[in-house]
Amino acid sequence: xxxxxxxxxxxxxxxxxxxxxxxxxxxxxxxxxxxxxxxxxxxxxxxxxxxxxxxxxxxxxxxxxxxxxxxxxxxxxxxxxxxxxxxxxxxxxxxxxxxxxxxxxxxxxxxxxxxxxxxxxxxxxxxxxxxxxxxxxxxxxxxxxxxxxxxxxxxxxxxxxxxxxxxxxxxxxxxxxxxxxxxxxxxxxxxxxxxxxxxxxxxxxxxxxxxxxxxxxxxxxxxxxxxxxxxxxxxxxxxxxxxxxxxxxxxxxxxxxxxxxxxxxxxxxxxxxxxxxxxxxxxxxxxxxxxxxxxxxxxxxxxxxxxxxxxxxxxxxxxxxxxxxxxxxxxxxxxxxxxxxxxxxxxxxxxxxxxxxxxxxxxxxxxxxxxxxxxxxxxxxxxxxxxxxxxxxxxxxxxxxxxxxxxxxxxxxxxxx
Numbered sequence: 001x002x003x004x005x006x007x008x009x010x011x012x013x014x015x016x017x018x019x020x021x022x023x024x025x026x027x028x029x030x031x032x033x034x035x036x037x038x039x040x041x042x043x044x045x046x047x048x049x050x051x052x053x054x055x056x057x058x059x060x061x062x063x064x065x066x067x068x069x070x071x072x073x074x075x076x077x078x079x080x081x082x083x084x085x086x087x088x089x090x091x092x093x094x095x096x097x098x099x100x101x102x103x104x105x106x107x108x109x110x111x112x113x114x115x116x117x118x119x120x121x122x123x124x125x126x127x128x129x130x131x132x133x134x135x136x137x138x139x140x141x142x143x144x145x146x147x148x149x150x151x152x153x154x155x156x157x158x159x160x161x162x163x164x165x166x167x168x169x170x171x172x173x174x175x176x177x178x179x180x181x182x183x184x185x186x187x188x189x190x191x192x193x194x195x196x197x198x199x200x201x202x203x204x205x206x207x208x209x210x211x212x213x214x215x216x217x218x219x220x221x222x223x224x225x226x227x228x229x230x231x232x233x234x235x236x237x238x239x240x241x242x243x244x245x246x247x248x249x250x251x252x253x254x255x256x257x258x259x260x261x262x263x264x265x266x267x268x269x270x271x272x273x274x275x276x277x278x279x280x281x282x283x284x285x286x287x288x289x290x291x292x293x294x295x296x297x298x299x300x301x302x303x304x305x306x307x308x309x310x311x312x313x314x315x316x317x318x319x320x321x322x323x324x325x326x327x328x329x330x331x332x333x334x335x336x337x338x339x340x341x342x343x344x345x346x347x348x349x350x351x352x353x354x355x356x357x358x359x360x361x362x363x364x365x366x367x368x369x370x371x372x373x374x375x376x377x378x379x380x381x382x383x384x385x386x387x388x389x390x391x392x393x394x395x396x397x398x399x400x401x402x403x404x405x406x407x408x409x410x411x412x413x414x415x416x417x
Contacts, residue, residue, distance in 0.1 A: 005089060006170055006201040007052040007075060012084030014045040014070055014225075044070040045081070046225045054089070054169075055199035057192070059206065059216035059233070061240055063247075066222040068205045072096060072174050075203065090169035090201065093119055095160055104148035108139055108158055111147050115159065119166040129165045136187070137161040157184055164191055170201045189215070209237050214337055234335050241378075241390050285317040285324055285379045287389045292398040293360075305402035305411045309366045313359040313377050315389070323351050324388070325380040326359050332409055333372040333397065344380065367411045368400040 017039040045067045052058045060068050073079045074086060076094040101115045112133055116126040134140055137157040147155065163171065192215050195202050206212055212219055212233060219236035221228040221243075229239060291299050295308035303309055311328060329340035341361070343350050353359045374397050378390045402411055 003089070004054055005051055005087075006054045006056070007050075007089070007203070008087040009048060009050045009071075009075075010085045010087075011047050011049050012045060012074065012081035012086060013043070013047055014067075014074065014079060014081050016042045016044055018042050043225050045074075047084075048222075048225070048227045049084075050220060050227065050230060052201060052203065054201055055196075057196055057202045057204070057215055057217050059204050059212040059219040059236075060222060061206065061209070061212055061219055061236065062222035062228075063244070065224075067225040068222055069096070069174055070225075071222070072172050072203065072205055076172050088170065091120065092170045092172060093163050093166040093168035094172040095163040096172065096174045102147050102155065102159065105146060107146055108137075108143040108150070111158065112162055115162045116166065119162070119168070121166060133161045133165050136165070138184075153184070160188060164195075168200075170203070171195065172203050174205045175207070209240070210337055210340070213237055213335070238392060241387065244387055283318070284321050284381070284388050285315050287377060287379060287391045288314040288316055290314070290375055290377060290391065290396075292396075301396070301398045303366065303398060303400050305368060305370075305400055306365050309363040309398070311361045311363070311375055311377075313361075315357065315359070315379060317354060317357075322354060323349075324354055325350065326353070327378040327380065328361050329376045331374055331376060333374065336409060338368070338373070338409065342380070366400065367413075368402075369406070369408050369411050370400060370402045371409060372397045372399050374398075 018041075019039055048067070048071065060071065062068050070079065072094070073096060074081055075088065076092055076096060077088075078094075078096070101118045102111045103114060106114065109130075112130060113123070113126050116129070117123075121129070134143060137160075139154060139158060142150070142154065147158075150158070163173075189211070192202065192204075196215070204212070204216065216233050218230060219233050220230045221236050221240050223243065228243075229236060231239075291312040291314070292301055292303075293310040293312055294300055294303070295310070297310065313326065313328070317324070325342060325344045327340065327342035327344075330338040332338060343353075350359075374392075376390070376392055379388045380386055381388060
């Protein structure tokens with residue numbers, strides 16, 4: 001293996017056997033001991049290969065059940081692949097699941113020493129790092145409390161703090177930001193930046209696409225245990241979003257087809273369901289185009305720093321749709337995420353917007369620096385996870401010109417004192 005390579009995965013596969021019937025109690029096991037249990041094979045990973053360079057921040061994304069956590073556990077040495085090989089060049093510090101390596105009957109302090117020992121630290125090393133671990137976790141007043149009495153957020157803080165102070169070359173992180181308050185998440189992200197500066201190798205499994213795009217050098221997209229692609233963050237996330245949209249369209253079609261079949265049966269009409277017109281099933285809403293307007297609602301593409309900017313999203317919808325959710329994000333031409341909003345989080349009643357057929361977002365006195373920017377917009381159902389339609393920078397750019405010599409993406413009001 002090349003010395004610049006941290007992890008080399010060569011055509012690995014992993015299969016689990018899932019029992020059709022479970023016997024958990026002693027009574028079930030005694031009464032049904034003669035009954036044969038049938039197992040179904042589940043291919044968690046199929047012929048997955050990848051190479052991660054030293055110092056690389058590598059992301060893994062995919063839907064639930066795509067094999068992300070299984071792959072991470074194989075990299076950590078918890079699982080062994082059924083076929084293929086994994087070569088790791090360096091010591092690994094894993095943070096895979098909430099509570100793994102913790103004894104709930106022990107105090108937080110005892111678990112620091114227990115977990116640190118599992119990660120390969122000596123007693124003296126843990127003693128030396130102990131004050132920093134406590135400080136980072138912000139659990140000073142709870143450190144002598146049994147871990148079983150910790151909230152999930154407190155357990156994450158403690159586990160993450162131990163993992164990052166293990167001082168290993170490779171960190172494996174599985175949904176580290178899924179639990180915990182916003183302050184702790186911000187602290188974790190700051191540590192990610194420090195890891196990058198220290199040239200540590202980080203493998204992050206996450207559903208947070210914004211974090212993945214911001215911090216990862218490359219991203220792998222897994223689907224049904226297979227490697228769909230390994231690419232730059234922008235392309236990988238766009239492909240993931242498009243796949244989710246296709247899945248949602250398929251779900252809507254199957255749901256609509258089922259209702260159509262049921263109606264045919266109820267009405268006792270002799271029509272073969274095969275001839276149901278699939279083209280009749282359309283999205284609940286579709287983004288038609290996006291305009292950039294000034295404060296007078298005049299379309300333009302060039303703005304000055306401090307101008308008002310209106311982003312107008314034109315869309316069509318199915319009959320009967322009364323309410324939708326809209327998300328709008330602004331990116332620089334270098335793909336830096338600037339700012340994102342959505343009507344769900346802002347608790348906006350969108351019924352009037354849906355009636356109008358367009359959605360306006362009015363940004364007042366835009367504090368953007370000289371650059372070109374593009375918009376990503378999405379229409380969702382009742383939750384942000386249920387994406388109906390999505391557009392990228394193919395809609396075009398708008399440009400901002402700051403009439404001064406200051407640099408940077410954003411423009412801040414300031415004065416010299």
